[in-house]
Amino acid sequence: MKASTPPLPGLPTRLLWLAFLVGTPAVAAEDQVAPPAGMLSVPGGSYTPLYSKEAQPRKVAPFFLDETLVTNREFLAFVEEHPEWRRSAMEPTRADAMYLSHWRGDLDPGDEALLESPVTHISWFAAKAYCEARGKRLPTQDEWEFVALADATRPDASKDQEFLKKLLQWYSQPSGGLLPSAAAAEPNFHGVRGLHGLVWEWVQDFNSSMVVGDSRGDGALERRLFCGGDSLFASDVSNYAAFMRYAFRSSLKGTYCVGSLGFRGARSLVPDREATPSRSFSTLYELPGIWRTQDGEAVSLTQLRGKPRVVTLGFTRCEYSCPRIFADMQRIESALGPDASGVGFTFFSIDPLHDTPEAMTKKMADLKMDPSRWTFLTAPDDDARELAVVLDFKFQQVQDAFAHSNLIAVLDANGNLVHREDSLGADIAPTVEALRKLLAP
Numbered sequence: 180m181k182a183s184t185p186p187l188p189g190l191p192t193r194l195l196w197l198a199f200l201v202g203t204p205a206v207a208a209e210d211q212v213a214p215p216a217g218m219l220s221v222p223g224g225s226y227t228p229l230y231s232k233e234a235q236p237r238k239v240a241p242f243f244l245d246e247t248l249v250t251n252r253e254f255l256a257f258v259e260e261h262p263e264w265r266r267s268a269m270e271p272t273r274a275d276a277m278y279l280s281h282w283r284g285d286l287d288p289g290d291e292a293l294l295e296s297p298v299t300h301i302s303w304f305a306a307k308a309y310c311e312a313r314g315k316r317l318p319t320q321d322e323w324e325f326v327a328l329a330d331a332t333r334p335d336a337s338k339d340q341e342f343l344k345k346l347l348q349w350y351s352q353p354s355g356g357l358l359p360s361a362a363a364a365e366p367n368f369h370g371v372r373g374l375h376g377l378v379w380e381w382v383q384d385f386n387s388s389m390v391v392g393d394s395r396g397d398g399a400l401e402r403r404l405f406c407g408g409d410s411l412f413a414s415d416v417s418n419y420a421a422f423m424r425y426a427f428r429s430s431l432k433g434t435y436c437v438g439s440l441g442f443r444g445a446r447s448l449v450p451d452r453e454a455t456p457s458r459s460f461s462t463l464y465e466l467p468g469i470w471r472t473q474d475g476e477a478v479s480l481t482q483l484r485g486k487p488r489v490v491t492l493g494f495t496r497c498e499y500s501c502p503r504i505f506a507d508m509q510r511i512e513s514a515l516g517p518d519a520s521g522v523g524f525t526f527f528s529i530d531p532l533h534d535t536p537e538a539m540t541k542k543m544a545d546l547k548m549d550p551s552r553w554t555f556l557t558a559p560d561d562d563a564r565e566l567a568v569v570l571d572f573k574f575q576q577v578q579d580a581f582a583h584s585n586l587i588a589v590l591d592a593n594g595n596l597v598h599r600e601d602s603l604g605a606d607i608a609p610t611v612e613a614l615r616k617l618l619a620p
Contacts, residue, residue, distance in 0.1 A: 212448050218243040219370045224334075226325050235578065239325040244318060245443035247361040247372045248297035248380070249309065251288040257309050259286060263459045264305055272460055272569070274302035277436040296358040297378050297441040303433040303568060306381045306442040315444030317383035320428075322445060327375070329368035349376050379427075381442040386568055387575035388428035433568035463569045464594030468562030470527075473539035473555040480566075480594070483554075487617040488523040488590045489610070492563075492572050493583060494530035495542040495555075500585050503603050505546055507587060512552065514611045518618050519552065527566060528557040529574045529581060570596070589613045 214220045223241035258265045265285040269278050280300050282288045301309075303317075310316050318326075330336035337343075364373030374380075460466055464480045472478060489508055493501040505526075512519045528534035539555035557563075567574060574583035589598040589610060598613035 212241075214243045215446065217246055218444075218446065219246050221322070221326055221369050221371075224325065226321070226328065228321075228324070237321050239321050241448050242318075242322055243446040243448065244322070244326060244369070244371055245315075245445070246366075246370060247364065248377060248441045248443050249306075250295055250361050251282075251298045252294035254298040254301070254309060255286065255288055255294070257312060261308070261312060264308060268459075270459065270461060271434065272462070273304040273434065275434045275436050277438070278302060278305070280436070281438065290357075292357060295360040295362065297361045297373070299358070299378055299438050299441050300436040301381070301440070301442060302436050303381050303385065303431075305436075307383075307565075310442075310444045313444060315446050317381055317442060318445035320382045320384050320387060323374075323380065323382050326367070326369055326371055329371075331365065331367055334368050346375055378439045378441040379437070381440065382428075383445075384564060384575075385428050385431055386433070386564075386571075386573045388425045388573070429573065432571055462594035463566060463590070463596075466562075466565060466569065468558055468565070470556040470558040470562070471536060473536050473543055473550070475536040478556070483523065483525065484593060486521055486523050486592055487614055488525050489614070490525045490527065490570075490588050490590060491586055492527045492529055492567060492570065492574070494528055494581055495534050495538050496530065496580065500583075500603055504585060504587060507605075507607055509546070509548075511587075511607050511610055511614070514607060515614060518615065521618055522552070522614055524548075524553045526553070526555045527563065528555065529563050529567065529583065531557045531559055531563065589617070591617055 212220065221239075221242055221244050223239045225236040225238045227236050262268060266279040266282065267285050277300050281293075288294060307317055328335040328337050330339065330342045333339075358377060361373055361377065364377055366372045367374055464484055466480055469477050469479060489511055491501075491504050491508065493504065495501070508524055512522070512524060515522060526539075528539070534555075534557045536557075539557065543550065543553060543555060558566075566572075570586065570588060572584055572586050574581050585601055585603050587600045587605075587610060588596055591597050597617065598610060600610055
């Protein structure tokens with residue numbers, strides 16, 4: 180299904196990158212490790228996020244961050260090395276029609292000046308693949324927000340009205356035209372250039388942003404769509420900029436390619452688990468990675484091919500929406516009658532720390548689920564995150580649990596999405612009808 184590029188309003192949307200968060204760096208100089216070429220050391224510390232009134236400070240471990248945004252020149256070198264990421268080879272599962280649309284051709288970005296500008300019109304999948312090819316990853320939202328606290332001379336200028344005024348002056352300027360050189364952008368306290376003032380930036384867990392409103396206007400921010408939605412009230416409801424930043428992230432899909440959205444790479448000081456390299460895919464069953472079943476068996480997603488499936492994501496410790504989703508899936512199973520034997524029912528965990536094979540087996544037993552039809556799967560965070568992005572499923576860890584969107588999706592035998600339901604307590608009839616069409620001879 181083709182994704183559309185989101186609208187780009189002026190001032191409100193550009194408030195995405197205003198950092199109003201409170202943080203304190205806390206790593207001794209002698210503990211610092213020399214950064215790789217082109218990267219800077221960020222000492223880490225903590226900050227208080229704005230998504231919850233009761234939010235506890237979130238710790239940010241020391242990490243490395245690219246000094247500058249990735250440029251058109253650097254991305255050109257990447258697509259020369261990896262032809263599957265060239266514009267002519269792009270599939271709608273990985274990027275929308277705007278992918279690299281500002282380039283003249285597959286290997287022709289255009290004028291020489293453009294080469295030094297930040298690359299834009301890049302999907303999350305493409306940004307992720309670039310970083311992996313360079314031994315990096317995208318920064319997490321926590322890492323990005325922590326660094327965004329800094330002005331030119333202080334690690335935390337978030338309470339300085341002059342600093343905020345300077346940012347708002349930039350936000351009020353219309354976007355468009357040739358972007359300046361990424362290397363010429365103003366550095367902040369950490370030496371990171373262009374964090375404010377050039378483009379917005381992809382983060383690894385962009386789909387962890389979920390926004391609900393307060394009594395002054397939920398509007399299109401639909402509380403019913405989120406498990407644990409009450410915990411997502413912002414700690415400062417007067418912080419309009421924070422609401423807009425999180426609202427913009429929550430509006431993104433992994434395939435969106437926006438002309439004012441770029442990226443930079445990050446790397447942990449302690450080596451990350453080696454990520455499964457991104458690759459081209461037409462359906463979610465072609466995603467890389469190894470999952471574990473409730474029996475502890477290692478499987479790839481391609482092994483799910485062969486029958487229609489009803490799928491959802493969540494965590495077994497969930498006490499609000501997941502039990503209701505399981506109940507709806509079991510009602511779908513019952514409504515299918517004998518035809519249910521030709522359908523798979525699959526739960527993907529977003530909580531690999533707690534959803535061990537033992538925990539998943541117990542949950543299935545508690546709910547009296549038939550293991551010949553039902554499969555519970557868990558995988559490392561990165562693999563679960565990528566699947567969630569493909570399914571446009573949002574989740575965020577809040578204290579010791581997760582806030583997440585609700586989803587019951589129907590996939591055909593090859594893993595193509597043919598139907599979805601995103602609200603709790605919805606009529607199951609359309610889902611049953613979609614399955615019967617797939618089962619029809």
